[in-house]
Amino acid sequence: MSRIGLRIAGLSVASALACGVATSANAQLLTHKDLSLAMATTIARATIDACKAQGYNVSVHVLGREGQVLLAVRNENAGLATFENSMKKAYTARTFSRSSGEFAAGVKGNPNAGALFLTNITPAQGALPIKIGNETIGAVGVSGAPGGEKDEACAKAGIDKVSADLK
Amino acid sequence: MSKTALRVAGLSFAASFACGIAGSADAQLVARKDISSAMALTMAETAIATCKTNGYNVSANVVGRNGEVIVAMRGDNTGPHTLENSMKKAYTARAQRRSSGDFGDAIKDNFTAGALHLTNIVTARGALPIKVGEDTIGAIGVSGAPGGEKDEACAKAGIDKVADELK
Numbered sequence: 116m117s118r119i120g121l122r123i124a125g126l127s128v129a130s131a132l133a134c135g136v137a138t139s140a141n142a143q144l145l146t147h148k149d150l151s152l153a154m155a156t157t158i159a160r161a162t163i164d165a166c167k168a169q170g171y172n173v174s175v176h177v178l179g180r181e182g183q184v185l186l187a188v189r190n191e192n193a194g195l196a197t198f199e200n201s202m203k204k205a206y207t208a209r210t211f212s213r214s215s216g217e218f219a220a221g222v223k224g225n226p227n228a229g230a231l232f233l234t235n236i237t238p239a240q241g242a243l244p245i246k247i248g249n250e251t252i253g254a255v256g257v258s259g260a261p262g263g264e265k266d267e268a269c270a271k272a273g274i275d276k277v278s279a280d281l282k
Numbered sequence: 283m284s285k286t287a288l289r290v291a292g293l294s295f296a297a298s299f300a301c302g303i304a305g306s307a308d309a310q311l312v313a314r315k316d317i318s319s320a321m322a323l324t325m326a327e328t329a330i331a332t333c334k335t336n337g338y339n340v341s342a343n344v345v346g347r348n349g350e351v352i353v354a355m356r357g358d359n360t361g362p363h364t365l366e367n368s369m370k371k372a373y374t375a376r377a378q379r380r381s382s383g384d385f386g387d388a389i390k391d392n393f394t395a396g397a398l399h400l401t402n403i404v405t406a407r408g409a410l411p412i413k414v415g416e417d418t419i420g421a422i423g424v425s426g427a428p429g430g431e432k433d434e435a436c437a438k439a440g441i442d443k444v445a446d447e448l449k
Contacts, residue, residue: 129326152358156327163319179356187354189346198351221349 127221129200140162148178150245150253154277155185157247158255162273163188166260173259173269176202180252182233204242204266205256206235212251216240216263241266245274258259317344317412317420321444322352325412329367329424330357332376333432339425340419340436343369344412347419349376364425370434371409372423373402379418383407384432408433412441414448 155177172192177185189198206216211230219238222228222234230236240263244270255273257266274281322344333340334357341364344353356365357428374382378397386405389395395404407430409423422440441448 152330152355156355160323183356183362184354185356187351188323189350189352190319191316239360265341 142249146157147180147250150179150185150254152185154226154280155179157255157277159186159188159274160273161276162255162257162269163168163190164271165272166257166265167264169258169260169269171265171269173257173266174201175273176205176256178205178209178254178256179208179250180203182206183235185253190259197258198237200237200258201217201241203237203256204239204258205254206250207237207239207254208242208244208256209251209254210236212244214267215242215256216267219263238262239268243267243270245281293369297393300303307325314347314421315417315419317346317352319352321419321447322346324444325422325440326353327354327440329422330355331428332418332439333436334425336432336436338374338427338432338436340424340433341365341368342425342437342440343423344440345369345372345376345421346422347376349373352420360426366435367404367406367425368408369406369422369428370402370423371406372421374404375409375421375423376409376418379411379413381407381411381434382409382423384435401403408432410434410441412438412448 127161159175159177162175163173164200172190174190174197175188186199204215207218211218215237219240222231222238225255231238240256242254244251245253245255255270257270294296297418326342329342330340339357340353341357341360343351346352351369354365354369369384378385382404386407389398389405391401393413408425409421412420412422422437424437428431
């Protein structure tokens with residue numbers, strides 16, 4: 116290779132390196148893990164079964180990272196509103212990265228809380244965020260048991276079923 | 283029992299018989315069979331698994347007698363429209379009591395067909411009615427495969443899985 120050739124090659128390497136650095140700082144793609152349908156199905160089934168074992172018929176929603184519905188199950192023996200309510204509880208838990216019950220406690224006594232005016236936000240216990248460490252990747256919402264804390268216990272049973280895989 | 287008492291008893295019997303007939307003609311409850319959430323889950327899972335085996339990622343919806351969503355499943359790596367589309371196909375198959383594709387074919391050249399102006403009616407193939415004999419009790423819709431006939435094949439696999447119980 117000629118001297119000029121070597122210099123050009125060196126310049127290329129230097130500029131490629133510079134661009135590489137710029138790319139990683141500004142425009143690298145995000146990498147994250149998301150729930151699979153199989154995992155969502157396992158969560159929903161375990162949730163329904165846990166409530167069923169206690170004598171409660173519940174509807175369940177499992178939502179993904181963007182609040183999108185991954186899985187919805189209407190329980191034929193639960194009240195008509197439970198299908199919608201389980202979705203809204205789950206959306207609330209996903210949005211605030213905490214249980215919908217904790218959100219409810221947080222806005223209690225504050226009917227003007229801004230979050231209460233958002234679509235699909237509900238101050239009702241019965242949904243838990245699904246997390247990998249501190250990162251919320253979805254939520255499971257439950258409705259139909261006589262009391263939000265009972266709904267939430269079933270949601271927990273659902274998440275516990277897959278907890279070993281949430282990493 | 284005295285003669286009078288016997289007559290009264292006879293009268294009561296006759297009256298209740300007459301009322302029974304009147305009841306069956308005018309006010310008897312409608313006896314129906316409906317899809318359980320357990321059965322709907324099995325159908326949706328089977329449909330999605332079948333398409334997966336065929337190399338396609340799809341979403342699926344199972345709707346009940348009144349077009350209500352019983353189970354909605356968003357398949358892994360599917361387009362964002364597939365959950366909605368599978369619901370609309372299913373709703374169409376339920377409403378029309380035939381495959382959504384057959385409905386689409388039937389109104390192919392009739393842009394002013396009344397049914398096209400109803401909410402949730404689509405002309406795409408990929409959904410089949412779920413029947414007990416001649417009674418349509420719901421439908422299953424699939425979306426995501428490259429071609430409605432491929433979606434429909436997976437919907438059929440879902441129904442076939444529970445065919446023995448559709449009676």
